[in-house]
Amino acid sequence: xxxxxLLVCSLILFGCSKESPADSSNELPANTKGVFxxxxxxxxxxxxxxxxxxxxxxxxxxNIFETANNRSLGDVANDMILFDNKGYIVVQNSxxxxxxxxETKKSLGVMSLPGKTPNKILIISTSKGYITNLYKQSVTxxxxxxxxxxxxxxAVGNNPQSMAYVNGKVYVxxxxxxxxxxxxxxxxxxxxxxKAIVTAAGPSEIGVDKNGKVIILCTGYSDWSxxxxxxPGNISIVDPAVDSVVQTIPFSLSQYGHPMKMSLSTSGDGxxxxxxxxxxxNTTSGTITAESYIPKNGYTxxxxxxxxxxxxxxxxDFVQNGLMYRYSKQGNLQDSMTxxxxxxxxxxxx
Amino acid sequence: xxxxxxxxxxxxxAFAEDLPDSTRLFKLNxxxxxxxxxxxxxxxxxxxxxxxxxxxxxxxxxxxxADAVKFQHGIFLSSYGSTGALQTASLRGLASDYxxxxxxxxxxxxxxxxxxxxxxxPLSNVERIEIVNGGNSALYGADAVGGVINVITKxxxxxxxxxxxxxxxxxxxxxxGIEAAQIxxxxxxxxxxxxxxxxxxxxxxxxxxLQTQQLKREGADYSSKIFSGEISSSxxxxxxxxxxxxxxxxxxxxxxxxxxxxxxxxxxxxxxxxFLTFKTDWSHSQENIFSLQSSxxxxxxxxxxxxxxxxxxxxxxxxxxxxxxxxxxxxxSFDGGNKLFAGIELVRGIISSNELYPRRRDQFSAYVxxxxxxxxxxxxxxxxxxxxxxxxxxxxxxxxxxxxxxxxTSFENIRIRASYGKNYRIPTFNDLYWIEGGNPNLxxxxxxxxxxxxxxxxxWIGKFEAEAAYFSIQxxxxxxxxxxxxxxWSPVNISAVSxxxxxxxxxxxxxxxxxxxxxxxxxxxxxxxxxDVPNDAxxxxxxxxxxxxxxxxxxxxxxxxxxxxxxYSFSSFLFTQADNNPQKILSAYSTIDGNISxxxxxxxxxxxxxxxxxxxxxxxxxxxxNYPVPLRNYRFSIQTTI
Numbered sequence: 001x002x003x004x005x006l007l008v009c010s011l012i013l014f015g016c017s018k019e020s021p022a023d024s025s026n027e028l029p030a031n032t033k034g035v036f037x038x039x040x041x042x043x044x045x046x047x048x049x050x051x052x053x054x055x056x057x058x059x060x061x062x063n064i065f066e067t068a069n070n071r072s073l074g075d076v077a078n079d080m081i082l083f084d085n086k087g088y089i090v091v092q093n094s095x096x097x098x099x100x101x102x103e104t105k106k107s108l109g110v111m112s113l114p115g116k117t118p119n120k121i122l123i124i125s126t127s128k129g130y131i132t133n134l135y136k137q138s139v140t141x142x143x144x145x146x147x148x149x150x151x152x153x154x155a156v157g158n159n160p161q162s163m164a165y166v167n168g169k170v171y172v173x174x175x176x177x178x179x180x181x182x183x184x185x186x187x188x189x190x191x192x193x194x195k196a197i198v199t200a201a202g203p204s205e206i207g208v209d210k211n212g213k214v215i216i217l218c219t220g221y222s223d224w225s226x227x228x229x230x231x232p233g234n235i236s237i238v239d240p241a242v243d244s245v246v247q248t249i250p251f252s253l254s255q256y257g258h259p260m261k262m263s264l265s266t267s268g269d270g271x272x273x274x275x276x277x278x279x280x281x282n283t284t285s286g287t288i289t290a291e292s293y294i295p296k297n298g299y300t301x302x303x304x305x306x307x308x309x310x311x312x313x314x315x316x317d318f319v320q321n322g323l324m325y326r327y328s329k330q331g332n333l334q335d336s337m338t339x340x341x342x343x344x345x346x347x348x349x350x
Numbered sequence: 351x352x353x354x355x356x357x358x359x360x361x362x363x364a365f366a367e368d369l370p371d372s373t374r375l376f377k378l379n380x381x382x383x384x385x386x387x388x389x390x391x392x393x394x395x396x397x398x399x400x401x402x403x404x405x406x407x408x409x410x411x412x413x414x415x416a417d418a419v420k421f422q423h424g425i426f427l428s429s430y431g432s433t434g435a436l437q438t439a440s441l442r443g444l445a446s447d448y449x450x451x452x453x454x455x456x457x458x459x460x461x462x463x464x465x466x467x468x469x470x471x472p473l474s475n476v477e478r479i480e481i482v483n484g485g486n487s488a489l490y491g492a493d494a495v496g497g498v499i500n501v502i503t504k505x506x507x508x509x510x511x512x513x514x515x516x517x518x519x520x521x522x523x524x525x526x527g528i529e530a531a532q533i534x535x536x537x538x539x540x541x542x543x544x545x546x547x548x549x550x551x552x553x554x555x556x557x558x559x560l561q562t563q564q565l566k567r568e569g570a571d572y573s574s575k576i577f578s579g580e581i582s583s584s585x586x587x588x589x590x591x592x593x594x595x596x597x598x599x600x601x602x603x604x605x606x607x608x609x610x611x612x613x614x615x616x617x618x619x620x621x622x623x624x625f626l627t628f629k630t631d632w633s634h635s636q637e638n639i640f641s642l643q644s645s646x647x648x649x650x651x652x653x654x655x656x657x658x659x660x661x662x663x664x665x666x667x668x669x670x671x672x673x674x675x676x677x678x679x680x681x682x683s684f685d686g687g688n689k690l691f692a693g694i695e696l697v698r699g700i701i702s703s704n705e706l707y708p709r710r711r712d713q714f715s716a717y718v719x720x721x722x723x724x725x726x727x728x729x730x731x732x733x734x735x736x737x738x739x740x741x742x743x744x745x746x747x748x749x750x751x752x753x754x755x756x757x758x759t760s761f762e763n764i765r766i767r768a769s770y771g772k773n774y775r776i777p778t779f780n781d782l783y784w785i786e787g788g789n790p791n792l793x794x795x796x797x798x799x800x801x802x803x804x805x806x807x808x809x810w811i812g813k814f815e816a817e818a819a820y821f822s823i824q825x826x827x828x829x830x831x832x833x834x835x836x837x838x839w840s841p842v843n844i845s846a847v848s849x850x851x852x853x854x855x856x857x858x859x860x861x862x863x864x865x866x867x868x869x870x871x872x873x874x875x876x877x878x879x880x881x882d883v884p885n886d887a888x889x890x891x892x893x894x895x896x897x898x899x900x901x902x903x904x905x906x907x908x909x910x911x912x913x914x915x916x917x918y919s920f921s922s923f924l925f926t927q928a929d930n931n932p933q934k935i936l937s938a939y940s941t942i943d944g945n946i947s948x949x950x951x952x953x954x955x956x957x958x959x960x961x962x963x964x965x966x967x968x969x970x971x972x973x974x975x976n977y978p979v980p981l982r983n984y985r986f987s988i989q990t991t992i
Contacts, residue, residue: 044607045926046975047934071559075609094558094609110560115614115657135658158662177837179661219836224786225707260836275835297835318833319928320887341927 028068029061032102035311036347037324038080038089039340048077048091049340053324060337068105073098080345083123083144090118090131097121097131102349111147116140122163122170128188130170132160139172141191151191156184164206166214167240171206178202178221185243195243199236205262209283214238217262217272233259235281247286265303271310273297294331302346313343384480384500386733387489387691387719396733396753396769397801398819398853402479409906409915411943411962413525416468419499421902421917423853423870424483428895428973432550432980433523434572434602437469441497442483442821443849443876443896448496448775454503456627456645460671461699461711462779464493470600470621474527474544475578477504483853484821485773485799488735488751489719492776495797503594507531507538512992519985522549537583547573554978555970556608567978569603569615591630598623607976617655624648643677670702690720707783712742731755745793747774764806773797781829787840792829799823812860823849830882846880847893866906873899888928897921911949918942926975939971957990
């Protein structure tokens, strides 16, 4: 009643138009397979979203979480993994993890992590997973089946980001945005940190290669006030048997700048963004195999292990919907499509 | 609700006939200074100048500059919360950093950041406010693109007085103020001290889409202290000098957007400001007045967030700004009321911070503003003005402006006016010298603005005054921070914005100002016209967080020693995204504020008691996504003057 009175007052007194934007709808896909694109959304805009690309039909389904659940995914969605036919989505500014059914895209549960600024997620079993807390210098252990927190805070280094599970140990990249240079090793049986492996500055992305080695992308250090103090990034290869760096693939500053983001294939190849575009390296030979594999920069990338295709997310100007490009194994553009705002994570569901 | 509204109207109108003679004039006849730097009747100016005099400042709810200006046409005030929260004013559809704030004609915006926080600018020492809608770089230089807000502080002392004020209100708001004015051997002295604090733990509703809960705002507490003092004197018969000092400090929580049911707000912001001005006017003759104005401003700001650790350190940014200026000027009157104002301005701005490179900016400016009147069948007043600014670190600009105001001599009540000029916004120190990505190669944003309007008044039953204008502001080379690869963002001169619209304002007064009803309306189309990336989906879209329409209805009723004010505000919906996604908007809202005050005297002590109600209808709305603002809240104040 109150709003009705106010509306009538407004119309009578001001004659203002009550313009409302038109509705738009998004279709909900039945597919459980395809390429999921997690779009971070703008900081503070509460517009993170999930897109699904079907390579066979070249079709993109936008905003599928909101369509399925009739609510926003949240603010700044930073990571997504697939486990047990479910998607686990980390929403950093909303301090939560959303669990969605790959079948219905509906939310199966929410794990709230107040004040944690959760950033990246790793699941090692049906009863154990980890989440890095970006601004808290800690990792939280949780149960992915019950979404119960098992250990609230495992102290690690500065601004922890990506994690990997290798040889029964959890490796945590302490990026410090370039100011840290360690990877914490956690023993999951008692959730204690057993070692801090020293790497180059800025370990931020991590994976395991076909040889069972831990592959770490270090961005190097950027001194914004004096670039002479910058240090180069590299690929640090850690032998999990000894938990120390046994080999590096260096990226000279003058040639490559600071490498960002990484995707590893099961064949031993890896890809990262450098000043050359997408640079390809091989973790077995420990060399850069194509300086400018694809002369294209972007915000995220993911290799499809089945066919060697490469997906590249481009955040454009970070305020409007981004683009995703699909390249063949030979580096030829196959397809491009509009996705959501700031595509930051690409996950391939087979 | 309607019953309350009509009761108040009836109460006020029933007694209004007995109102004593009012000394208030037609608002449009008011003499203003900000329009062209020359004392001119506002109706004869070439574009709209809105005046908030001391009576109107007393009639508003709240105690900040933001509270005072938010009901004026052409202005959209955005707020991040309650008392003391960041509040900024946008004029004519441009962002708040295109609004130049002046104190007694002196620039208050620093070179570091273009925006002034009006939420921590108290009204305790403000005499009047003049708002010039539209570009005015030809008079005031950089950043006067959307408009100018000139805060004129209390000046002349007519009698010795001592007054004290105490207020308390919702969410643990409390304020204390004391003011003393004294005349000693032709030396006028005034001092004012005001202290405010509030917990700002107001309730609001939050929904994450699954649940809806009533929460209380956390981490939004606020406290401020401000002292202002003034000494002024007529040194000789034709020389008048004034020295004033303004010291302020505001310490407040800076809560984040509400993203879930548990708030984790530990960020704080501390502002300290000192503003010292000296002005001397020498009336060489009736025609020539020479002035020398000088000011020194020191601004310190500290933003800290112990909950945010980056690279092993808590976020803890400090900014020290200093500005010193010297402005000699001369005002000359010619035959037939023609006038000329000319001056030069020397400014030095210095920034020191752990986020910016230390830098200094020297500014030299010269300007001429004039007024030529032609009187025959038509009464036409022309306002040519020109200003040249040069800076030590960036290119300045040469900004001309021409204005005209025409009326038929035999029918002075309706006048047509228009203005057109060039304006610019200078890159801030943040844009140029931010350690992580500042771009020292930026140049000024350029703008062309114009308006055409009509103004009129009629005295029939009551007094009716109306003004309407169409405006256009075209801005290019707009500075936007863009991703440069990796984590680096840097500003570039890339964007363009077109802002066009209509402003209308009608004011009517009856029973010798016993009842005043004012209505204003603003229609704004602020459109991003440039394509900043290939296939830019934001080109042609409205600028987010600025409404297309705003309207206000203001009612004032007074009888003898009682007066009441009711203020109705409407804003259309706001887009929150640059691509104007229709599903991501903030809803339109309407609010009603009101107050009633009672004046009484006893034993030579004059007192005023005032009860304020804000958001009477408990409207749930926000200006910024997930930054709640309070529902219905109250404030009571009492002021006594000896």
